[in-house]
Amino acid sequence: MLDKGKYKVKNNIQLADFNTKEVVEKADKKLKKIRKKLSKIQDTMYAEGKYSMLICLQGMDTSGKDSLIREVFKDVNARGVEVHSFKVPTELELKHDFLWRHYIALPAKGKIGVFNRTHYENVLVTRVHPEYVFGENLPTINTLEDINDDFFHNRMDRINAFEKHIVDSGTIVLKFFLNLSKEEQKSRLLRRLNLPAKNWKFSAGDLKERKLWDKYQFCYQDLLNRTSTENAPWFVIPADDKPTARFILADIVLEELEKYNFKEPSLPAKIQGQVAEFKKQLNNE
């Protein structure tokens, strides 16, 4: 049994205390088993239609978010999973508050929604590049000095309130930071450049952002500490070994879903009493 407590963000963590290099043996094989269970439990969750689940995925470039989504949800009925990849906001999206585009993408009851990059980019990439905030045309923001720690902490409070609201409405929220080491990112970027089939994924921006590594780590640490709540916790997942990251994440998701004891709905009482009659009707056609 995997000790999952150690990945969960309680209070006042130091990101540097979390391992990036953990390797779980036979993680691929273990993932396969979990996948089957995920598929089953998702079917019941869908049939019951009371809860939804939101999985938030964050991580530096090349941390393996895309392939993790592919592998973890392989066996789940496509009907029950929705993946939303959030990129640079469009003009339309910038004309709304920073949560709007995420709000309208929330999973419906019965479904699992996966956000590949999330609303947390609003306290992350914009904190590393505060000038991006000008694009939002906010009434109270005039100079770079206005986009300070208070500004981002206020956003985190609003994110917490937003998540509390959706949790209270029946959404199960789990948030994962794929914790990659700087060395491993280097070798993955080099591989992207070297492999023709991979190199379309490379962008010159990747190297620019890599130079801001420490600033990103600082911002991640701050947001993890301020937005990991009992109802919408963050988990820091060692991401240098891809099969390990996928397995740990899937295991946490499964364990959470199992708490809910989903049940297929039963036939409404009114109809229940008519079952014999319905069968007769069909048989006497």
Next chain:
Amino acid sequence: MLDKGKYKVKNNIQLADFNTKEVVEKADKKLKKIRKKLSKIQDTMYAEGKYSMLICLQGMDTSGKDSLIREVFKDVNARGVEVHSFKVPTELELKHDFLWRHYIALPAKGKIGVFNRTHYENVLVTRVHPEYVFGENLPTINTLEDINDDFFHNRMDRINAFEKHIVDSGTIVLKFFLNLSKEEQKSRLLRRLNLPAKNWKFSAGDLKERKLWDKYQFCYQDLLNRTSTENAPWFVIPADDKPTARFILADIVLEELEKYNFKEPSLPAKIQGQVAEFKKQLNNE
């Protein structure tokens, strides 16, 4: 090699001429192979990001639409598939034109969208039950006499125009009618009533609609003849044997995708010239 031409709707078909009972041997095993290929080709389609695909699924109750979606798209990355199940329109949806809710659910470039029940319900369930049209509050509809064949044929013309527009914009459109026999529906309904794990799917409405079987068949035949076009064809899939239906549909989808010769995008020329420089930067860090 499967002769798929016979499932395609050309002009003036009689629905009764199409087989419901066809059984393809080892369909399960054949589907597995196709699934792997679908997964690969979808990855490339996604990376290329030029085309999207819309798969429309129609069929009588119990024709196996849900489980077909589960089985056919099992190996495709969840990121690349979106399933939309359209039920009775909501109040908000009724306040828009009949294509609106389908329009906003269209797949983005690179993705496969599956409509589980589709915009065709607007010339099907509403044709069987014309009084439903009153819910749309249309300016020119006052009496039941207004909701006549012309009314539905006009809708079909508009559907054809809508589909032409999305095809011209890069959406590959395939439409499937899961052709179930009346006897097979009977035994599936009885199974739903008999199996506790299945019976939540039963609704008394299923029996009412079954009584209108012939009317549905007539409406299907008419819409198939009027809306199967070269660019957005209908296929009539024998659906009494579920593995056979899944295999045939998957095979048609794969064959269509293979025509497009999707390619991973290459690195923009500007960046291509800098690859050596980028590698040096990383290696000299």
